[in-house]
Amino acid sequence: MSSYNTDSVEEGIIDTTNVDVQQVPAPAASSSKRKSKIIISVAVMAMSIVAVVVALSTGKNGKKQAAKNVSPSLIIGGTEAIKDSYPYIVSIAGCGGSLIARDVVLTAAHCDTDTYEVVLGRHASFDTDGEVISIKSRLPHPDYDDSTFNADFMLVFLDHEYTIGNVDLVSLNSDPSFPFEGQEVTAMGWGTTSFGGTASDVLLNVDLNIISDEQCALTEAIDSSGTSHNYQDEVTDWENALCALGVDGKDTCQGDSGGPLVVRGDNGWADIQVGVVSWGIECGIVGVPGIYSQVSTAYSWIQEEVCKGSVYASEAGFDCSSVAVASNVFPTYAPTYLASTSNPDSSIPTYSSS
Secondary structure: OOOOOHHHOOOOOOOOOOOOOOOOOOOOOOOOOOOOOOOOOHHHOOOOOEOOEEEOOOOOOOOOOOOEOOOOOOOEOOEEOOOOOOOOEEEOOOOEEEEEEOOEEEEOHHHOOOOOEEEEOOOEOOOOOOEEEEEEEEEEOOOOEOOOOEOOOEEEEEOOOOOOOOOOOOEEOOOOOOOOOOOEEEEEEOOEOOOOOOEOOEOEEEEEEEEOHHHHOOOEEEOOOOOEEEHHHHOOOOOOEEEEEOHHHOEOOOOOOOOEEEEOOOOHHHOEEEEEEEEEEOOOOOOOOEEEEEHHHHHHHHHHHHHHHOOOOOOOOOOOOOOOOOOOOOOOOOOOEEOOOOOOOOOOOOEOOO
């Protein structure tokens, strides 16, 4: 399924009684999540944190002029996931992704490299189970901006559909009012367990909470070069941004990019993907949320392109009634990027501030 009725999802609201707002921001009274560009007084923040702005995976350019270490990311403060509890999670060369049709993966546009295959159904990096499928083509969102990370979405079309039994699709959220402020969400990945640390060899997961745009905009930090950063200035598209904060520094980090942010259902087959791991101010800093690309803002584009490029789109729950759907000859349109037929350079670049 590709869309989901959010009325059946229980709201996991955080208790903010007697809690410092910088630790766990209080949810707003309204359940309406999205706002236009926010105007906030610069006098609202009292904390000063030494941090480096980084992309959360193998990206191309730094966020603004800040230094950015580009490497595979891990979950910070999380726990090992139960094997096969997230049947839609995939690994794609230092990034994560989610299976949204039998032969289509959703990931982050800043993960666009010469990756030539996707691994599905594998819990541990040292295992040989699961299925490895070559990539047919990649399609970044047309509005993706690698200097701001706006519209940080990419569709990856596979050579063929998956065939193993422990893999399934995730539902995509199409409702712009969901998730709610305070909603509990879960991220997962094989990223580092500390900033600049070592990647995990098993799939980890971590629970976070959605915070309001207004609260997110209060976030400030000073990077290692002494340059001040704040989300009010650096998040340039609040319609697309989804902010999630963990207790005691729980967070996604380098290598988790492109992976799904979900609202859990009764099991992995009932999860709803609301975000894609994108970027943040360092990783694991108490009181500093991560920035996720909000799936509902790109849902129409995702649906149209999946209908064009996959014969399994309707089966996955996408409404292809107004789209020229794919035939069994892939693709029916010229993809933006064709995957490399040779193995990519496995080295991880590091970008420094200019």
